[in-house]
Amino acid sequence: MKDFAALVARIDQTTRTSAKTEALADYFARASDDDRLWTVALFSGRRPRRAITTTELREWVAERAGLPLWLVEESYPVVGDLAETIALILPPPSRGSDRSLAEWIALLRGLRDMPPEVRKAEVLAAWDALDASERFIFNKLLTGGWRIGVSQKLMTRTLARATGRTEAEMAHRLMGAWEPATTTWHALIEAEDAAADLSRPYPFCLAHQLDDGPESLGRPEDWRAEWKWDGIRGQLILREGQHFVWSRGEELMTDRFPELARARDFLPPGTVIDGELLAWRDGPLPFNALQKRIGRKTVPAKLLKEAPVALAAYDLLEDAGEDIRALPFDARRARLAQRLAELPPEAPLVLPPLVAFADWATLAATRATARDHAAEGLMLKRADSPYHVGRKRGDWWKWKLDPLVIDAVMIYAQAGHGRRANLFTDFTFAVWDGGALVPFTKAYSGLTDAEFRRITAWVRRNTQQRFGPVRQVTPHQVFEIAFEGLHESPRHKSGVALRFPRMSRWREDKPPEEAGTLDELKAMLAAYG
Amino acid sequence: MAADPVLTFTERGIYCPAGGFHIDPWRPVDRALVTHGHADHARPGHGAYLATPAAGPVLRHRLGDIRLEAADYGAVQRIGDARVSFHPAGHVPGSAQIRVEVGGEVWVVSGDYKTVPDGLSEPFEPVRCHVFVSECTFGLPVFEWAPQAAVAAEINGWWAASVAEGRTPMLAAYALGKAQRLLTMLDPSIGPVLTHGAVEETTAVLRAQGLPLPETIRVTPELDPKAHPGALVLAPPSALGSKWARRFGAVSTGHASGWMRLRGVRRRRAADRGFVISDHADWPGLLSAIRATGAEKVFVTHGYTEIFSRSLNAEGWDAAIVPTEFGGETEDEGDAG
Numbered sequence: 001m002k003d004f005a006a007l008v009a010r011i012d013q014t015t016r017t018s019a020k021t022e023a024l025a026d027y028f029a030r031a032s033d034d035d036r037l038w039t040v041a042l043f044s045g046r047r048p049r050r051a052i053t054t055t056e057l058r059e060w061v062a063e064r065a066g067l068p069l070w071l072v073e074e075s076y077p078v079v080g081d082l083a084e085t086i087a088l089i090l091p092p093p094s095r096g097s098d099r100s101l102a103e104w105i106a107l108l109r110g111l112r113d114m115p116p117e118v119r120k121a122e123v124l125a126a127w128d129a130l131d132a133s134e135r136f137i138f139n140k141l142l143t144g145g146w147r148i149g150v151s152q153k154l155m156t157r158t159l160a161r162a163t164g165r166t167e168a169e170m171a172h173r174l175m176g177a178w179e180p181a182t183t184t185w186h187a188l189i190e191a192e193d194a195a196a197d198l199s200r201p202y203p204f205c206l207a208h209q210l211d212d213g214p215e216s217l218g219r220p221e222d223w224r225a226e227w228k229w230d231g232i233r234g235q236l237i238l239r240e241g242q243h244f245v246w247s248r249g250e251e252l253m254t255d256r257f258p259e260l261a262r263a264r265d266f267l268p269p270g271t272v273i274d275g276e277l278l279a280w281r282d283g284p285l286p287f288n289a290l291q292k293r294i295g296r297k298t299v300p301a302k303l304l305k306e307a308p309v310a311l312a313a314y315d316l317l318e319d320a321g322e323d324i325r326a327l328p329f330d331a332r333r334a335r336l337a338q339r340l341a342e343l344p345p346e347a348p349l350v351l352p353p354l355v356a357f358a359d360w361a362t363l364a365a366t367r368a369t370a371r372d373h374a375a376e377g378l379m380l381k382r383a384d385s386p387y388h389v390g391r392k393r394g395d396w397w398k399w400k401l402d403p404l405v406i407d408a409v410m411i412y413a414q415a416g417h418g419r420r421a422n423l424f425t426d427f428t429f430a431v432w433d434g435g436a437l438v439p440f441t442k443a444y445s446g447l448t449d450a451e452f453r454r455i456t457a458w459v460r461r462n463t464q465q466r467f468g469p470v471r472q473v474t475p476h477q478v479f480e481i482a483f484e485g486l487h488e489s490p491r492h493k494s495g496v497a498l499r500f501p502r503m504s505r506w507r508e509d510k511p512p513e514e515a516g517t518l519d520e521l522k523a524m525l526a527a528y529g
Numbered sequence: 530m531a532a533d534p535v536l537t538f539t540e541r542g543i544y545c546p547a548g549g550f551h552i553d554p555w556r557p558v559d560r561a562l563v564t565h566g567h568a569d570h571a572r573p574g575h576g577a578y579l580a581t582p583a584a585g586p587v588l589r590h591r592l593g594d595i596r597l598e599a600a601d602y603g604a605v606q607r608i609g610d611a612r613v614s615f616h617p618a619g620h621v622p623g624s625a626q627i628r629v630e631v632g633g634e635v636w637v638v639s640g641d642y643k644t645v646p647d648g649l650s651e652p653f654e655p656v657r658c659h660v661f662v663s664e665c666t667f668g669l670p671v672f673e674w675a676p677q678a679a680v681a682a683e684i685n686g687w688w689a690a691s692v693a694e695g696r697t698p699m700l701a702a703y704a705l706g707k708a709q710r711l712l713t714m715l716d717p718s719i720g721p722v723l724t725h726g727a728v729e730e731t732t733a734v735l736r737a738q739g740l741p742l743p744e745t746i747r748v749t750p751e752l753d754p755k756a757h758p759g760a761l762v763l764a765p766p767s768a769l770g771s772k773w774a775r776r777f778g779a780v781s782t783g784h785a786s787g788w789m790r791l792r793g794v795r796r797r798r799a800a801d802r803g804f805v806i807s808d809h810a811d812w813p814g815l816l817s818a819i820r821a822t823g824a825e826k827v828f829v830t831h832g833y834t835e836i837f838s839r840s841l842n843a844e845g846w847d848a849a850i851v852p853t854e855f856g857g858e859t860e861d862e863g864d865a866g
Contacts, residue, residue, distance in 0.1 A: 014801050074836045075669050080793045088671040421793045
């Protein structure tokens with residue numbers, strides 16, 4: 001554990017990628033296979049199942065530190081991380097421990113089957129044997145939600161270098177359903193044929209945002225355009241009679257979208273399709289409809305009817321069992337079209353049309369109509385581009401519509417968490433309804449750190465009332481709120497809910513009386529909802 | 530009718546009706562008693578100032594030609610119907626708590642303070658009182674400081690390692706107090722210390738009044754960083770990542786502040802290193818200071834006032850928050866820590 005804690009400290013102590021890579025490489029060169037495997041697992045979002053509730057942890061740390069429970073609870077939002085809060089509050093350890101990372105994790109995995117008193121005794125004993133940095137890690141393992149300054153990409157690159165493989169291959173090896181408890185370092189990283197797991201997805205190819213017009217991209221004929229529909233990016237895998245649906249965050253979503261099981265009836269095994277999961281009835285339904293499906297592990301029949309889901313198929317990655325990611329986009333698209341050509345209407349797959357255009361000006365005019373097509377803009381893909389691993393600049397672009405905007409008055413403020421603890425970053429905004437301000441959205445992002453510091457100072461000086469952590473402030477500050485869309489919502493006082501609201505501008509030039517109105521929002525709802 | 534309280538909280542700051550003076554007021558008043566020279570305590574525009582002799586030069590340096598009288602630590606003087614004395618707060622050199630006695634009732638305003646000696650500031654002195662007005666910038670149990678020697682070893686280790694890597698360590702710290710404290714902790718055998726103008730000016734003022742501060746080299750436009758191999762640069766937080774910092778080429782950045790205790794704040798600062806060192810009392814320090822005053826009533830200000838006062842109340846004190854609109858909360862955590 002000391003080596004792993006030292007690795008995390010080294011990574012934490014630098015903002016330079018080269019220094020992080022070096023720290024990782026040093027660690028991988030020295031650590032045991034078990035520790036290495038768990039390190040890769042942790043840095044790619046896998047963790048032991050939670051054996052202890054956070055409520056228990058809070059109670060135990062309060063008891064151990066001799067503090068009332070409420071004080072622990074109040075400290076947590078300031079620190080912004082429970083594992084760290086506990087590490088900071090505990091009294092110093094009375095001894096040390098030489099257990100390795102893998103050994104500690106083995107202990108954690110065993111906790112689930114122990115009686116409650118034994119679990120508690122084990123955790124208290126662990127706290128008493130670990131120093132501050134080790135405790136933080138131990139608590140992170142207990143609470144989950146591991147986020148450390150190492151991207152999966154950085155780790156993949158380091159591992160690829162250390163093993164003499166390409167980054168793309170390493171990324172592919174690390175995808176999918178493997179678990180450290182049931183595999184080995186050798187099988188995962190080193191074995192010649194990583195005994196291809198049936199469910200293993202390909203790394204997603206991601207697009208960059210196109211901020212200026214497309215003229216800089218060169219000749220229009222080298223490019224293909226598609227509507228950018230707003231759903232859930234997903235990869236459908238059909239292999240050996242089974243099917244799997246993966247999210248971009250490498251979450252297995254197969255059971256959440258039972259409609260896709262029927263894909264097996266229409267497509268041969270050895271097919272992998274990249275697409276967008278959409279609520280679909282003769283065309284994409286508003287995101288609102290899909291929202292009802294998100295987070296539901298099982299789907300009641302009524303909902304299947306109300307919000308049926310289809311996969312808009314954008315790309316073909318594997319065809320007849322062959323990895324075709326290196327083929328040009330046009331060739332992959334042609335094969336995809338062929339595979340989907342004869343599908344009956346009840347198939348859960350649709351082939352979105354390419355958007356035709358002769359020149360950039362035509363395309364810009366088409367893009368302006370995106371909202372009429374229930375799209376948030378266009379995707380641009382270079383005709384001869386391979387299917388890249390990850391976010392590679394140059395071949396795929398998202399060219400979104402400008403967001404909708406409205407000027408709103410800040411009425412409540414709340415401090416942030418984690419990196420933003422101690423700053424007021426979470427705000428509630430209102431628009432005018434006659435002489436009253438009606439809250440209609442919250443927003444957390446869009447300001448610079450310097451602006452957050454400035455508004456924080458202002459909030460402190462202009463607090464009218466406190467409701468726990470929330471402060472009601474003088475209705476004075478006006479912000480331009482940008483958002484991607486809106487829909488009707490009976491749960492909100494204003495009757496509308498916004499999609500991706502954020503602060504796009506601090507309107508210090510605007511007095512609160514000149515902020516937007518509920519009528520303006522309702523007009524937008526009528527036009528775009 | 531009940532007599533006025535010894536101190537009241539007004540829109541200009543803490544006011545003593547019996548003495549007709551304010552303590553650390555933030556709007557212009559006739560007569561200001563000032564605990565120390567930090568900008569959120571010593572503001573311009575007052576008719577007359579009273580501070581300790583050791584705080585005086587910095588006040589003059591920052592506020593210019595002010596009417597300033599000196600009050601020695603422990604010396605009692607009568608102002609109106611109040612008996613007033615200044616006592617060491619241990620926050621920065623010359624910093625004071627202010628004791629105010631009216632008709633036998635004693636109130637103490639802590640200003641900013643820390644209870645652990647830093648080797649430079651006059652060590653904190655507990656003052657018995659009936660009512661204690663205490664800051665609580667770090668009034669949460671997650672804030673606890675390591676001994677100064679341990680932090681010094683960490684900083685010097687980072688300095689030496691950065692130099693070995695061919696990087697210039699650039700340490701950010703508040704120009705008054707923290708910077709000078711760090712100067713006394715740095716190991717001169719590693720290399721010279723280069724100072725940003727803001728740090729150098731305050732250091733020069735404190736050096737001139739006799740504080741034992743090591744030698745420093747001011748960074749001027751003509752200075753060639755290469756002529757000072759192995760140097761560490763000491764600068765205010767605003768200088769990090771600025772145009773000014775570019776002349777040093779490859780740097781390793783560090784922040785020295787109590788807020789560095791929190792990983793979230795360290796990450797927000799995006800510095801390579803965060804060193805946990807503060808001129809404010811930590812949680813155990815606040816509690817021991819309050820206990821030592823023997824006060825029954827405690828007013829808390831600056832920081833986690835709600836949580837801290839609730840905690841004091843649970844422990845048997847009669848604690849209240851100095852009303853927010855009069856609280857003059859610190860505006861930049863980086864400077865306050």
